[in-house]
Structure formats: structure tokens, C-alpha cells
Amino acid sequence: MATEERVAKKLRMEKTEIPSLIQQDPLVAEGAEVLVEMVKEEDKEEEEEEERYTEEEKAAGEQLLKAVADGNLDQAKAAVAASADIMYRDELGRTPLHIAAEHGHLEIITWLFSERHPWNVIDYSDITAGELALQNKHDAVYEALLNEGCRAELILRAISAVLGDDDEPSTDYLQQKLHYDDDRLMDANNDAVMMGWEGPLMAEHAKMMCPQSSLSVLNVGFGLGLIDTELQKLKPQAHVIIEAHPDVYAHMLKLGWDKKEGVSILFGKWQETVPWIEHKFDAIFFDTYGEFYDDLRKFHSTIPNMLSPNGIYSWFNGLGATNQFFHDVYCRISELDLRELGLSTEYVEMATPTADERGVWDGVRQRHVPFLFVSRSFILFILNRISSYLYAYTLVYRYWVLDTYRLPICRFLTE
Numbered sequence: 001m002a003t004e005e006r007v008a009k010k011l012r013m014e015k016t017e018i019p020s021l022i023q024q025d026p027l028v029a030e031g032a033e034v035l036v037e038m039v040k041e042e043d044k045e046e047e048e049e050e051e052r053y054t055e056e057e058k059a060a061g062e063q064l065l066k067a068v069a070d071g072n073l074d075q076a077k078a079a080v081a082a083s084a085d086i087m088y089r090d091e092l093g094r095t096p097l098h099i100a101a102e103h104g105h106l107e108i109i110t111w112l113f114s115e116r117h118p119w120n121v122i123d124y125s126d127i128t129a130g131e132l133a134l135q136n137k138h139d140a141v142y143e144a145l146l147n148e149g150c151r152a153e154l155i156l157r158a159i160s161a162v163l164g165d166d167d168e169p170s171t172d173y174l175q176q177k178l179h180y181d182d183d184r185l186m187d188a189n190n191d192a193v194m195m196g197w198e199g200p201l202m203a204e205h206a207k208m209m210c211p212q213s214s215l216s217v218l219n220v221g222f223g224l225g226l227i228d229t230e231l232q233k234l235k236p237q238a239h240v241i242i243e244a245h246p247d248v249y250a251h252m253l254k255l256g257w258d259k260k261e262g263v264s265i266l267f268g269k270w271q272e273t274v275p276w277i278e279h280k281f282d283a284i285f286f287d288t289y290g291e292f293y294d295d296l297r298k299f300h301s302t303i304p305n306m307l308s309p310n311g312i313y314s315w316f317n318g319l320g321a322t323n324q325f326f327h328d329v330y331c332r333i334s335e336l337d338l339r340e341l342g343l344s345t346e347y348v349e350m351a352t353p354t355a356d357e358r359g360v361w362d363g364v365r366q367r368h369v370p371f372l373f374v375s376r377s378f379i380l381f382i383l384n385r386i387s388s389y390l391y392a393y394t395l396v397y398r399y400w401v402l403d404t405y406r407l408p409i410c411r412f413l414t415e
């Protein structure tokens with residue numbers, strides 16, 4: 001496929017639409033250039049891959065793809081025995097897993113995993129096998145893909161723990177100069193830390209966590225103060241806010257949050273302030289920036305000490321939200337992590353604002369779709385190498401493509 005066509009596909013638009021889009025804005029042009037370079041790089045890799053195969057291996061690869069599409073396991077096994085690469089790709093970059101998922105061949109999926117086919121491989125348009133199973137309504141296949149995704153991620157985590165590969169959260173974000181602009185909070189690169197369009201999500205979180213007044217609440221991460229404003233409307237008896245960034249803290253003081261009745265601000269990172277908290281809260285919310293899934297998991301582990309017996313814990317759920325399949329895997333992993341801590345998780349579904357309603361992209365770097373896909377593809381490109389998506393949590397967690405937001409409600413397990 002020609003480079004232009006591949007770029008258009010990645011942007012999910014027609015080839016003819018791109019020139020006018022590029023003319024509109026130098027930032028979009030910059031984004032498109034990055035994409036072109038990425039596609040060229042992919043082309044080079046593809047060529048190298050082609051050259052890697054002998055004629056015999058290519059024939060076996062084609063035989064494998066056909067057998068998988070036909071749902072013929074014996075022939076698929078024979079193709080592998082005859083030297084087919086288990087991850088042989090067709091012209092769309094789809095591997096046997098994509099094809100088996102698209103056609104709903106569960107037995108073949110199980111066999112592919114036993115042959116160590118990775119669960120999270122993407123095609124040249126960033127499509128996962130999970131998305132193809134979902135689109136074609138192959139529920140049992142989707143379930144098998146989800147299970148494998150969770151299994152693989154948990155194994156990877158266990159290996160990282162043994163290797164002592166437990167990264168400290170980066171302090172880069174906390175050292176950057178932030179600025180507030182209308183209803184947005186942006187970092188030094190003009191990347192949005194928080195945007196006003198998330199207001200309805202925050203209002204829903206507050207409502208779900210605080211069904212009545214006079215409760216005792218904890219919020220980690222002030223940002224625009226959207227959730228704190230909503231919590232205030234519910235008249236909490238005690239309202240603790242943990243915030244680590246000096247510019248956000250200064251903004252809070254300027255707005256007089258330190259003088260509001262019942263409000264206490266703990267200035268510092270939650271990692272340093274939470275261990276000192278002895279109070280039990282009826283509602284706890286977590287939404288930070290510049291942190292990884294592992295940090296969220298560490299925060300989960302502090303909940304049993306801080307939540308009152310009938311309390312509710314919730315967190316901003318942007319896990320893997322650039323892709324429905326990845327999102328579902330991470331929601332399930334989080335549920336498993338919380339269960340181990342004695343907490344149940346219920347995901348309450350609500351519609352997310354549409355792209356038009358999110359018109360607030362104006363004035364920030366990520367406002368245009370090309371950037372969205374540039375960062376997404378870049379992350380997936382890295383992912384293919386480390387075979388984990390969880391590390392991408394921070395970088396992408398504001399740019400979700402999901403129509404439905406899954407709001408987590410966590411409580412102590414009763415049995």
C-alpha cells in the first residue's frame with residue numbers, strides 16, 4: 001500500500017482530506033510528518049520481514065493464513081510444521097490471531113496462544129484481534145482474548161517483580177511550569193493535564209460516591225477542582241484534598257480552597273502523605289497525572305486502611321482507553337487487583353462526550369486527531385517491543401476513543 005494511503009488509514013480519513021487539514025495548522029502538518037516517517041519505518045520493517053522469509057516460508061505463511069480463515073486447525077498446524085511463521089502477516093498486517101478472531105474460530109485461537117502468539121499484536125491500522133472479535137460479535141472468542149491478555153500481563157508483572165524492574169514514578173511532571181487557561185490545565189509542553197469537558201464525568205463520580213451529605217471524603221489530585229467543586233455541593237463534613245504540584249497548590253490557595261469549611265489540603269505527593277493518614281473516609285477518589293498503572297495499583301493497596309466499612313472508592317478510569325480491547329483487559333486486571341485487596345468493583349457505564357462536545361481541544365497540542373493517532377501509534381509501536389500496554393497509561397490516558405465510560409465503584413467485599 002502507498003505511504004499516503006497508509007497515513008490516511010492511520011488517520012481514519014480519506015487521502016484527499018489530508019492536504020487541506022495540513023494547510024489549516026502547522027501543528028497538524030508536524031503531526032502528519034511524524035506519521036509519514038513512522039509509516040516509512042514500518043514499510044522498511046515490512047520489507048525486511050519479507051526478505052526474512054524464503055519462498056518456501058512465504059508459501060507456508062500464506063497456507064497458514066488460509067487454514068486459519070477456513071477454521072482448519074489440522075492444516076494450520078501442518079503449515080507451521082512446514083515452516084510458517086506463527087505471526088505471518090497479510091497485506092493489512094493482520095496475523096493469524098486477527099484472522100481467527102474475525103472469523104470466530106475459538107479452537108484456533110487457543111492453539112495460537114499455545115504456540116506463543118502474542119495477544120496484543122496490532123495490524124498496520126492499529127487494529128487488534130479483540131476489536132475484530134467484538135465487531136463480528138464473537139463473544140466466546142472475545143472472552144478468550146481478554147483472559148489471555150490478563151494472563152500475559154500478570155505474568156509480565158510477576159517477571160518484572162522478580163527482576164526488580166519496579167520503576168519509581170517520574171518527577172518530571174511535578175517540576176514543570178503549569179498554566180491555567182479558561183477551563184484547562186496545561187503543562188509546559190501545552191499538553192492538557194485536565195480539561196473542562198471531563199466535568200460531567202467528575203460530577204457523576206461525586207454523585208456515585210456521596211449519596212448523602214455530611215460524609216467524610218478524600219480526593220487525590222485537584223487539577224481543575226471539578227470533582228472537589230461537585231463534592232462541596234454535597235456538603236461533606238470533612239473534605240481532604242491531596243495535591244502535589246506547587247502551581248496547582250498556589251491556584252487552590254488563590255481560589256480560597258484552604259478557607260472552605262471542612263476542607264483540609266495536604267500539599268505533597270500522595271505517596272508521601274497517605275502513609276500519615278489515620279482517618280477513615282466514606283468516599284475516596286483518585287485522579288493524578290504523569291503516573292503509571294503501577295502507581296494506581298499501589299494507591300489501590302492503601303484503600304483498605306483508609307476506607308470506612310461501608311465506604312466507596314473510585315478512580316478516573318482511562319486505562320488503555322485508546323482501544324476498547326486494551327481497555328477491557330485493564331479494567332479486568334484492576335478488578336482482579338482490587339479483589340485481592342478485599343474490594344469488589346462494579347463498573348457503571350455512561351456515555352462519554354462526543355468529539356464535538358470535546359471542542360475544547362482548541363488551543364492545546366492534542367486538539368487534533370492526527371496527534372491523537374501519532375501518540376497512540378507511537379505507544380503501540382513501543383508496546384510491541386515490551387509486550388505490555390500498561391506502561392502507556394500516563395501518556396495516553398486523556399485521549400480515549402471509547403464511547404462508553406466505565407465508572408468504577410469499589411466497596412469492601414461482604415462474604
Ligand SMILES: C[S@@+](CC[C@H](N)C(=O)[O-])C[C@H]1O[C@@H](n2cnc3c(N)ncnc32)[C@H](O)[C@@H]1O
Pocket residue numbers: 193194202220221222223224225226227228242243244245248268269270271287288289290291
Ligand atoms: C487530572 S488532574 C485531576 C483532575 C481532577 N479530578 C478534577 O476534577 O479537576 C491530576 C492532578 O493530580 C496532581 N498530581 C499528580 N501527581 C500527583 C501525586 N503523586 N500526588 C498528588 N497529586 C498529584 C496533578 O498536579 C493534578 O492537579
